[in-house]
Amino acid sequence: DQQVKQNSPSLSVQEGRISILNCDYTNSMFDYFLWYKKYPAEGPTFLISISSIKDKNEDGRFTVFLNKSAKHLSLHIVPSQPGDSAVYFCAASNFGNEKLTFGTGTRLTIIP
Amino acid sequence: DAGITQSPRHKVTETGTPVTLRCHQTENHRYMYWYRQDPGHGLRLIHYSYGVKDTDKGEVSDGYSVSRSKTEDFLLTLESATSSQTSVYFCATGTGGYGYTFGSGTRLTVV
Numbered sequence: 642d643q644q645v646k647q648n649s650p651s652l653s654v655q656e657g658r659i660s661i662l663n664c665d666y667t668n669s670m671f672d673y674f675l676w677y678k679k680y681p682a683e684g685p686t687f688l689i690s691i692s693s694i695k696d697k698n699e700d701g702r703f704t705v706f707l708n709k710s711a712k713h714l715s716l717h718i719v720p721s722q723p724g725d726s727a728v729y730f731c732a733a734s735n736f737g738n739e740k741l742t743f744g745t746g747t748r749l750t751i752i753p
Numbered sequence: 754d755a756g757i758t759q760s761p762r763h764k765v766t767e768t769g770t771p772v773t774l775r776c777h778q779t780e781n782h783r784y785m786y787w788y789r790q791d792p793g794h795g796l797r798l799i800h801y802s803y804g805v806k807d808t809d810k811g812e813v814s815d816g817y818s819v820s821r822s823k824t825e826d827f828l829l830t831l832e833s834a835t836s837s838q839t840s841v842y843f844c845a846t847g848t849g850g851y852g853y854t855f856g857s858g859t860r861l862t863v864v
Contacts, residue, residue: 647795675852684757684843684855685796730795734849739784739803740811741849745795 644668645733647744655752660718662747664731667712671733675741676705676716679728688729689716718749726751756780757856759844765862772831774859776844778824784848785827787811787819789840790858796843802827834863 646665654660664674672693677685691698691705691714698705704717718725728748732741758777766772776785787799788811798811800819808819816838818830831838841860847853 650793673850682857684845684857685853686855687852690852732796736850739848739850740786740798740801741853742798743788743796745793 643745644671645731645742645744647729647731647747649747650745651748651750653750653752654721656723657720660716660721660725660749660751662716662718662729662731662749664714664716664744665712666714666733668733668735668742669712670735671742672736673734674705674707674714675732675734676703677730677732677743679730679746685730721751723751723753725749756854757844757846759842759856759859761859762857763860765864766834768835768863769833772834772861774829774842774844774861776827776829776856778827778844778846780846780854781824782846783824784846785821786845786847786853787817787827787829788843788845789813790843791840799829799842831861834861836863839863 675690676688678688679685689700689703691707707714728746730746731744760775786801788796797813802808802821820828841858843858844856845853
């Protein structure tokens with residue numbers, strides 16, 4: 642049972658426009674959410690996170706939104722740049738549990 | 754010096770042979786994890802460790818075993834490799850509340 646889902650396997654966005662990546666979860670016990678970025682032949686790297694007590698967290702071009710009632714989070718990248726082309730994974734955990742549950746990933750391609 | 758080193762980076766092995774993947778960390782982190790990445794499945798937890806000699810199973814642990822005799826080393830063993838274990842394996846350290854740091858991965862092909 643996939644507790645964290647990314648329903649779009651791929652997404653293409655024009656350079657300079659906004660990229661929106663979506664993630665849904667089913668476990669209401671999750672209270673911490675993260676986004677990771679992965680380039681080919683490298684390990685995933687941490688991008689941005691959000692606690693369940695917030696509904697938005699911003700870091701430069703990256704903003705994560707959390708809608709707890711809908712069990713949905715999204716990552717906004719604006720403006721999108723060619724270096725943003727990568728696979729993005731969302732992940733979730735709950736307090737006291739050190740394990741992260743990851744989604745299936747979305748491959749983002751930025752078109753110059 | 755890299756915080757997490759995985760070895761080997763690439764390996765091709767035959768069905769039925771044992772394989773051991775190594776993860777070495779220099780961060781003195783208590784928690785370590787092994788994940789596998791497969792198309793359509795994302796990252797799935799195989800086994801994890803919360804201290805020396807303390808390990809537990811993840812969601813896809815069948816066919817795998819782990820050992821952690823020192824804080825810095827976490828070994829993943831495929832007792833008898835099968836083609837379904839062809840994958841990219843990632844080691845990580847960290848906690849759920851602060852996120853993980855991943856190694857660069859081991860690409861394993863079982864033929």
